[in-house]
Amino acid sequence: MPQGDYIEEHIKEHGHRLDHFERLRKKEAREPHKKSQIVKRTRGMKAKLLNKQNFVDKVQQRKKIAALSQKKVDRRMEQPLVEGSVPPYLLDRQAASSAKVLSNTIKEKRKEKAGKWEVPLPKVRPVADEETFKVIYTGKRKKKQWKRMVTKVTFVGDGFTRKPPKYERFIRPMGLRFKKAHVTHPELKATFCLDIIGVKKNPQSSLYSSLGVITKGTIIEVNVSEFGLVTNTGKVVWGKYAQVTNNPENDGCINAVLLV
Amino acid sequence: MVTYNLKKIQTVPGAKELIDIVLSKTQRKTPTVIHRHYAISRIRQFYMRKIKFAQQTFHDKLSQILQDFPKVDEIHPFYADLLNVLYDRDHYKLALGQLSKARSLIDNLSKEYLRLLKYGDSLYRCKMLKRAAVGRMCTIVKRLASSFGYLERVRQHMARLPSIDPHMRCLIIAGYPNVGKSSFMNLITRANVDVQPYPFTTKSLYVGHMDYRYLRWQVIDTPGILDKPLEERNTIEMQSITALAHLRATILFFLDPSEHCGFSWEQQIGLFHSLEPLFVEKPLLIVCNKTDLPWQSQVEEQLNALVRQESNHSNSLDKPVLADGWMKMSTLEKTGVVEVRNTACDLLLSQRVESKVKGPRAQSILNRLHVAVPASMTHTSCDDQKEEESQGLCRPFIPESVWKKKQENKTMEEEEKEPSEEDHRKDSQKILEKDLEMAHGGAGVYSSDWNKHYLLRDDSWKYDIMPEIVEGHNILDFIDTDIDERLAALEEEEVAREAMSENDEMEGLDEESQQRLQRIRDKKVLLIRGRSKQRNPIGANKMTKAHPKSSQEWRKQWLEMGMDKERVDMTTKQILSHRSQSREPSKPRSQSRSTSTYRWNQTKAEAGKGFVNHQQKQKALHLARKT
Numbered sequence: 001m002p003q004g005d006y007i008e009e010h011i012k013e014h015g016h017r018l019d020h021f022e023r024l025r026k027k028e029a030r031e032p033h034k035k036s037q038i039v040k041r042t043r044g045m046k047a048k049l050l051n052k053q054n055f056v057d058k059v060q061q062r063k064k065i066a067a068l069s070q071k072k073v074d075r076r077m078e079q080p081l082v083e084g085s086v087p088p089y090l091l092d093r094q095a096a097s098s099a100k101v102l103s104n105t106i107k108e109k110r111k112e113k114a115g116k117w118e119v120p121l122p123k124v125r126p127v128a129d130e131e132t133f134k135v136i137y138t139g140k141r142k143k144k145q146w147k148r149m150v151t152k153v154t155f156v157g158d159g160f161t162r163k164p165p166k167y168e169r170f171i172r173p174m175g176l177r178f179k180k181a182h183v184t185h186p187e188l189k190a191t192f193c194l195d196i197i198g199v200k201k202n203p204q205s206s207l208y209s210s211l212g213v214i215t216k217g218t219i220i221e222v223n224v225s226e227f228g229l230v231t232n233t234g235k236v237v238w239g240k241y242a243q244v245t246n247n248p249e250n251d252g253c254i255n256a257v258l259l260v
Numbered sequence: 261m262v263t264y265n266l267k268k269i270q271t272v273p274g275a276k277e278l279i280d281i282v283l284s285k286t287q288r289k290t291p292t293v294i295h296r297h298y299a300i301s302r303i304r305q306f307y308m309r310k311i312k313f314a315q316q317t318f319h320d321k322l323s324q325i326l327q328d329f330p331k332v333d334e335i336h337p338f339y340a341d342l343l344n345v346l347y348d349r350d351h352y353k354l355a356l357g358q359l360s361k362a363r364s365l366i367d368n369l370s371k372e373y374l375r376l377l378k379y380g381d382s383l384y385r386c387k388m389l390k391r392a393a394v395g396r397m398c399t400i401v402k403r404l405a406s407s408f409g410y411l412e413r414v415r416q417h418m419a420r421l422p423s424i425d426p427h428m429r430c431l432i433i434a435g436y437p438n439v440g441k442s443s444f445m446n447l448i449t450r451a452n453v454d455v456q457p458y459p460f461t462t463k464s465l466y467v468g469h470m471d472y473r474y475l476r477w478q479v480i481d482t483p484g485i486l487d488k489p490l491e492e493r494n495t496i497e498m499q500s501i502t503a504l505a506h507l508r509a510t511i512l513f514f515l516d517p518s519e520h521c522g523f524s525w526e527q528q529i530g531l532f533h534s535l536e537p538l539f540v541e542k543p544l545l546i547v548c549n550k551t552d553l554p555w556q557s558q559v560e561e562q563l564n565a566l567v568r569q570e571s572n573h574s575n576s577l578d579k580p581v582l583a584d585g586w587m588k589m590s591t592l593e594k595t596g597v598v599e600v601r602n603t604a605c606d607l608l609l610s611q612r613v614e615s616k617v618k619g620p621r622a623q624s625i626l627n628r629l630h631v632a633v634p635a636s637m638t639h640t641s642c643d644d645q646k647e648e649e650s651q652g653l654c655r656p657f658i659p660e661s662v663w664k665k666k667q668e669n670k671t672m673e674e675e676e677k678e679p680s681e682e683d684h685r686k687d688s689q690k691i692l693e694k695d696l697e698m699a700h701g702g703a704g705v706y707s708s709d710w711n712k713h714y715l716l717r718d719d720s721w722k723y724d725i726m727p728e729i730v731e732g733h734n735i736l737d738f739i740d741t742d743i744d745e746r747l748a749a750l751e752e753e754e755v756a757r758e759a760m761s762e763n764d765e766m767e768g769l770d771e772e773s774q775q776r777l778q779r780i781r782d783k784k785v786l787l788i789r790g791r792s793k794q795r796n797p798i799g800a801n802k803m804t805k806a807h808p809k810s811s812q813e814w815r816k817q818w819l820e821m822g823m824d825k826e827r828v829d830m831t832t833k834q835i836l837s838h839r840s841q842s843r844e845p846s847k848p849r850s851q852s853r854s855t856s857t858y859r860w861n862q863t864k865a866e867a868g869k870g871f872v873n874h875q876q877k878q879k880a881l882h883l884a885r886k887t
Contacts, residue, residue, distance in 0.1 A: 003420070003422045003451070003453075003464070003465075003466050003467065004419065004420030004421070004422070005420060009452075134381065151379055151381050173379060175375045175376060175378060175379055176376070176379055247388075249379075249385060250384075250385055250388035250389065250392070251388065251389075251392045252372065252373055252376050252389055252392050252393065253392070
């Protein structure tokens with residue numbers, strides 16, 4: 001017991017007060033009443049949060065009660081039969097179901113064929129040009145309206161230099177340029193922050209694709225050299241496609257799913 | 261000096277709690293009402309403020325924690341090592357590092373989202389951005405949950421560490437378990453350390469305070485140490501090792517020669533040798549406790565071997581470290597306890613003073629110091645003092661006459677040793693007013709006689725009655741203390757002046773005229789006296805003039821004085837004519853004033869008489885007529 005534990009020291013020397021445990025019991029007994037008072041009094045957001053918490057607690061409690069009230073049964077008998085399992089006396093026979101293997105391969109091939117053009121987000125909300133492009137008034141009297149500013153997230157390659165103002169129709173502002181995307185590998189169930197190589201296709205229009213505008217559903221190419229994937233011929237795969245699954249202009253980041 | 265406020269660290273909130281605090285604070289302290297049709301710049305500003313506020317609050321909270329916790333690299337090595345032993349230095353640094361990283365992440369995040377918000381073109385988009393920003397901040401903090409938990413536990417433990425000042429005068433008690441370290445601690449300080457008859461009762465450092473030589477000392481009781489290699493020592497033992505290694509203090513190494521503690525004498529000596537590197541350059545005292553129990557015989561020889569002798573004082577590196585002494589003590593019978601304490605304290609004090617004198621700071625002070633030593637005084641007058649002259653003492657100066665008298669008194673006393681004590685007392689002692697009071701009935705009855713202490717020219721005046729008021733006049737108003745002196749001075753002055761004036765007038769005249777002048781003066785005096793008697797029989801009135809006399813009187817006087825008869829007649833006649841003229845009715849005052857200066861014998865002013873000559877007169881008349 002360290003030197004500063006005054007409370008413990010005191011209890012050790014003098015013990016508890018006579019009605020200590022009685023008081024403790026009463027305090028515990030009062031607890032639900034107090035809680036209900038609080039629940040009654042809370043309003044708004046706080047009440048919502050509290051109710052949610054209470055609900056979770058209740059569920060836990062019920063589960064616990066259910067677990068405790070279950071009778072102790074021998075669980076071994078209840079285990080469900082696994083498909084293809086054989087009784088012990090047949091274990092030594094190698095009954096490889098070749099038919100099954102065949103059917104599996106066919107299934108996979110079909111899937112591959114179909115899945116080549118299949119993407120996680122097959123449909124996207126159409127985006128109007130007015131939403132994407134903001135008109136910039138130019139000229140001495142600010143009456144020319146040929147210039148546009150892209151208000152969506154864009155990808156601009158490394159070697160890009162802006163054109164002279166006279167010829168620059170579309171401005172892609174620095175603040176909205178992104179270089180990285182959070183890409184989820186659907187099989188690994190893991191997310192990586194990868195470099196964007198380019199915008200493959202924006203489903204909205206080809207103009208968007210050429211400008212590098214990234215909206216929900218856009219197919220982008222990401223650098224996966226970190227994964228160390230190798231093709232059948234032994235080359236290192238470094239570019240792979242991924243589809244954007246969120247609205248980057250609203251979330252401030254690009255989330256995508258890798259197309260395997 | 262760095263102060264260690266380990267007790268004042270604020271509580272570290274849990275991750276969830278911190279998020280709740282920040283979010284509700286943001287909600288409370290920023291505006292909450294916004295509408296779609298507001299100007300877009302206003303909407304942007306509204307959400308920017310929210311993001312910035314949340315970020316700032318997170319930043320402040322994390323900074324507070326980072327600032328409160330001591331940095332292992334900056335504190336005293338004793339505390340640094342103690343933190344390492346108790347909480348694992350790496351874990352501690354990692355936890356704080358995570359916090360600081362999270363803080364910078366949150367700062368960057370908010371910067372990024374503020375930039376994006378500048379391009380927000382609708383309320384919905386701005387709101388979504390704000391939501392994302394705050395959400396990401398919360399996620400970052402949520403990941404710190406384990407660090408927060410660890411830091412909170414560390415904080416609670418640190419607050420209960422004994423507050424040891426590493427720079428203070430200090431005694432450290434070390435030794436095997438169960439040799440009586442804690443009972444010694446309880447005897448010399450008021451620290452209430454738990455004492456039990458089994459080993460490892462003390463599991464952490466304890467600190468107590470005591471006074472010695474009017475100085476404050478701290479005593480540190482350490483857990484018992486076993487003789488093991490350093491790597492195998494557990495946390496409890498490592499605490500004592502830390503204290504031994506880093507604190508500059510006297511080490512009291514406790515031994516139990518009776519082996520009552522459960523460890524053999526050889527084991528205990530072995531521990532002493534294995535701890536030797538920690539004892540370098542520190543005062544070390546071996547204390548043999550439990551003298552009330554029987555000892556083995558060869559113990560004392562071994563102890564003497566451990567103690568440094570005067571001859572082999574040179575402390576070279578290859579030689580084993582030796583103790584400064586060994587002492588016996590019994591905490592059960594309480595014998596030798598105080599001696600042990602005093603010896604230990606003295607050892608440390610002398611060492612500290614020595615190191616201070618050696619240090620560079622002392623030299624700079626010593627250079628500025630000058631201690632003045634008084635030159636030896638020579639007293640030739642008296643014999644006794646000559647002996648002390650050699651000691652360089654300065655005796656007070658006693659004049660020769662006083663010295664002689666003193667000697668006489670001495671001899672007198674020696675002669676008169678026989679007479680009874682009372683007589684002696686009478687002679688020597690003065691009768692005080694108090695004694696008188698006692699003799700005449702005590703306080704309240706006896707009233708003391710003030711008059712007898714008056715200081716007057718004549719002692720017989722002491723009891724004279726002196727009225728304060730006579731005939732309604734306060735006597736004090738008429739008292740002039742130095743009236744006699746002043747009168748004497750005045751008289752002197754008068755005599756001197758008279759002599760002077762007589763001499764002056766006499767000087768220029770021949771003998772005959774001198775006699776005449778003398779006669780005139782004497783006569784004058786006689787006349788004055790006679791006249792004053794005639795006129796004012798009561799007393800002489802000095803202010804009355806002797807001047808106006810009758811013309812006959814003047815005539816007689818002048819003739820007596822030897823004036824020519826003709827001249828006397830003429831002058832008398834002149835006086836008479838003057839008088840007749842003066843009896844004429846005088847002119848009105850205003851007119852007389854208009855003429856030139858007033859003279860008592862001035863003739864009557866006539867018209868035209870004020871002019872200098874006739875021409876002036878004519879001119880004036882002419883002018884008058886003209887106007």
